[in-house]
Amino acid sequence: MTLPAGVYAETYDQDHALIRTRPQWIWFALLMIFVLTLPLYSSGKVTGIMIVMWITLIAVVGLQINVGYAGQVNMGQSAFMGVGAYTAGALSFHFHLPIWLTIPAAGIGAALFGSMFGLAAVRVKGFYLALTTIAAQYVFAFIMIKLPKAWFGQIEGLRLNPVSLFGIEFDSDIRIYYLVASVAIIMIYGAWGLVRSRTGRALVAIRDNDNAADIIGINVFYYKSLSFFVGAFYAGIAGALWAYYIRYVLSEMFTLWLSVWYLGMLIVGGMGSILGAIIGTVVIRLLQEFITYFGPWMTEFKLLSGIGGEIIFASMNMLLGGVIILFVIFEPRGLVHRWNIIKESYRIWPFPH
Amino acid sequence: MISLLSHIINGALSGLLYALVAMGFVIIYRSARVFNFAQGEVVIVGAFLFWTFAQYLEFPLWLSLILSFAISLVLGLLIERVVLRPLVGEELFALVMVTIGLLVFIRGLVLVIWGADVHFVPPVFSMKGIKLGPLMLDRGLVYGALMTIGVAILFSWFFNRTRLGLEMTAVAEDHRIALSLGLKVKRSIAVAWAISGALCTLAAIIFVSGKGMTFVAADIGLAALPVALLAGLESIGGLILAGLLIGISMGLAEHFLDPVFQGGVGAVLPFAVMIIVLLIRPTGLFGWKTIERI
Numbered sequence: 001m002t003l004p005a006g007v008y009a010e011t012y013d014q015d016h017a018l019i020r021t022r023p024q025w026i027w028f029a030l031l032m033i034f035v036l037t038l039p040l041y042s043s044g045k046v047t048g049i050m051i052v053m054w055i056t057l058i059a060v061v062g063l064q065i066n067v068g069y070a071g072q073v074n075m076g077q078s079a080f081m082g083v084g085a086y087t088a089g090a091l092s093f094h095f096h097l098p099i100w101l102t103i104p105a106a107g108i109g110a111a112l113f114g115s116m117f118g119l120a121a122v123r124v125k126g127f128y129l130a131l132t133t134i135a136a137q138y139v140f141a142f143i144m145i146k147l148p149k150a151w152f153g154q155i156e157g158l159r160l161n162p163v164s165l166f167g168i169e170f171d172s173d174i175r176i177y178y179l180v181a182s183v184a185i186i187m188i189y190g191a192w193g194l195v196r197s198r199t200g201r202a203l204v205a206i207r208d209n210d211n212a213a214d215i216i217g218i219n220v221f222y223y224k225s226l227s228f229f230v231g232a233f234y235a236g237i238a239g240a241l242w243a244y245y246i247r248y249v250l251s252e253m254f255t256l257w258l259s260v261w262y263l264g265m266l267i268v269g270g271m272g273s274i275l276g277a278i279i280g281t282v283v284i285r286l287l288q289e290f291i292t293y294f295g296p297w298m299t300e301f302k303l304l305s306g307i308g309g310e311i312i313f314a315s316m317n318m319l320l321g322g323v324i325i326l327f328v329i330f331e332p333r334g335l336v337h338r339w340n341i342i343k344e345s346y347r348i349w350p351f352p353h
Numbered sequence: 354m355i356s357l358l359s360h361i362i363n364g365a366l367s368g369l370l371y372a373l374v375a376m377g378f379v380i381i382y383r384s385a386r387v388f389n390f391a392q393g394e395v396v397i398v399g400a401f402l403f404w405t406f407a408q409y410l411e412f413p414l415w416l417s418l419i420l421s422f423a424i425s426l427v428l429g430l431l432i433e434r435v436v437l438r439p440l441v442g443e444e445l446f447a448l449v450m451v452t453i454g455l456l457v458f459i460r461g462l463v464l465v466i467w468g469a470d471v472h473f474v475p476p477v478f479s480m481k482g483i484k485l486g487p488l489m490l491d492r493g494l495v496y497g498a499l500m501t502i503g504v505a506i507l508f509s510w511f512f513n514r515t516r517l518g519l520e521m522t523a524v525a526e527d528h529r530i531a532l533s534l535g536l537k538v539k540r541s542i543a544v545a546w547a548i549s550g551a552l553c554t555l556a557a558i559i560f561v562s563g564k565g566m567t568f569v570a571a572d573i574g575l576a577a578l579p580v581a582l583l584a585g586l587e588s589i590g591g592l593i594l595a596g597l598l599i600g601i602s603m604g605l606a607e608h609f610l611d612p613v614f615q616g617g618v619g620a621v622l623p624f625a626v627m628i629i630v631l632l633i634r635p636t637g638l639f640g641w642k643t644i645e646r647i
Contacts, residue, residue, distance in 0.1 A: 067446070075453075120631065120632060123632055124632075126445050126449075127382075127388040127586065128635060131388075131578050134578065135624035138624045139621060139624060139625065141621075142617060145617070146614050256575075257457075263453070264454070271446070314461045314464035314465050317457045317458065320454070321458025322454075322458055324450055324451065325451055325455060328443075328451045328454065332447060
């Protein structure tokens with residue numbers, strides 16, 4: 001993390017702080033005020049978009065730790081999310097447990113499922129690992145449909161009632177928004193701390209060269225599993241919130257393509273940076289909403305006639321594939337790299353470097 | 354008994370079809386060290402091209418076949434030149450992601466060009482089944498299986514006996530060393546992509562001949578993954594064994610396990626087999642074992 005010139009830390013606490021300067025505090029406060037008051041004056045549609053944005057953010061930040069920091073290619077994030085959604089859904093549906101228990105439980109459930117693939121990551125690498133995590137998707141979809149109907153509802157899925165916490169019932173979008181936003185902020189804060197810690201540095205060492213990391217005494221087995229554990233934990237939390245927002249859980253919601261979208265968000269935002277995960281998620285989600293909004297309009301003007309309702313699906317795919325290819329080839333460090341350059345040149349202006 | 358036998362034989366035949374699709378993966382991986390996730394999409398582009406020529410433009414069969422093979426060969430070259438050449442020497446994650454991006458992109462493109470309707474592909478092989486004792490076999494699949502074995506033998510010979518093939522094998526070992534020895538790395542990789550593009554169309558024609566298809570048929574690319582992995586990403590001969598293994602175990606699963614689980618085991622079993630094999634042998638059955646150095 002680069003700092004403007006003239007910022008000195010005089011105590012260890014200052015050195016540890018995430019927010020170091022007064023302008024950073026001001027921007028942070030403005031951002032917090034913005035996100036926390038947003039549903040009060042925006043329309044219901046915007047609130048809905050923002051809820052999905054927060055949930056996606058949790059899943060993508062988890063994926064960033066797993067893929068961007070630890071370097072383990074994970075194409076099963078949406079399956080892990082599904083495991084979380086089913087865990088939270090079933091605990092609420094059958095046992096009516098409070099959500100301060102079910103949401104962490106969903107995280108743990110998904111994390112345990114994810115760690116199984118973390119164990120595979122110790123043995124297999126690279127393309128083989130990517131393919132193994134694709135298998136997670138198929139195994140997940142199969143198991144959830146085949147387990148006894150009384151558990152997860154098979155192809156009918158689970159229908160949930162609104163959940164409540166401290167007497168507040170989360171039955172409207174605005175209330176869900178505050179639940180989701182507060183959980184997401186806690187999770188993102190945690191991620192920011194984790195990647196700066198000893199653990200985060202061990203993960204980066206493994207990403208850069210796992211054999212070398214092993215030789216300097218990093219327990220590769222432990223940290224590779226841990227990276228899947230943490231990544232899937234985030235996915236599980238996201239899945240639980242998704243279940244409580246949609247109030248319906250079905251394995252078909254958690255497809256391989258959702259995982260690919262999440263990876264696309266990482267690529268666009270930038271690998272190996274929590275801020276990158278946030279930027280990527282926001283940009284791609286907004287593009288998706290843009291297409292959903294303008295898709296029908298394109299059909300109306302016969303720009304791409306003949307495929308009718310599939311137009312949105314087709315243009316979504318071309319957008320996702322297009323941005324992944326373009327970013328990998330032309331801007332592999334993602335938008336966060338651009339952002340850092342802009343920030344740096346603003347700080348040292350008018351000097352060129 | 355007859356049902357069991359027919360499950361086994363049909364399983365083996367479709368396993369060999371998967372092996373043919375997987376051969377497309379392996380040939381690229383053997384020289385370019387890239388795993389092309391978009392292989393299934395290339396297959397389906399081949400199928401749609403064939404449909405366009407044979408059904409839509411009503412060209413004669415032989416001309417449609419030649420044209421679809423030629424265009425998919427060029428498509429393979431194009432993908433290599435435009436998308437993967439700029440990434441030579443990049444880290445693995447970039448290569449994984451770019452081919453996945455390609456998969457998603459081509460899927461959208463196929464939808465835009467050909468739409469989402471069911472397309473009926475004219476039969477290349479006679480639709481009459483082959484009678485083998487009490488069993489009726491799909492003629493297309495039987496011919497396809499024979500072709501797969503033939504093509505596998507051909508390419509095993511090509512990679513182990515001919516000069517170009519050996520050059521490509523050397524390139525697969527290490528791009529930089531191959532380059533420093535004066536081997537034409539770019540040519541080897543381009544040849545691999547072209548061959549793989551053409552193989553995709555062969556698989557496509559066997560797969561969809563005489564059937565209705567939509568863009569979702571591209572999922573055969575994902576279904577073929579376990580076969581490629583089981584064989585180990587470098588072995589062509591191993592594909593036949595892996596294809597048979599996976600196909601027959603699918604057939605057995607359909608016969609014995611589907612009644613218990615109300616169907617669907619056949620589709621997920623290959624992935625389960627794949628995970629178990631990878632945990633025991635991380636490089637598949639016949640993959641090259643490489644020593645990692647720092």
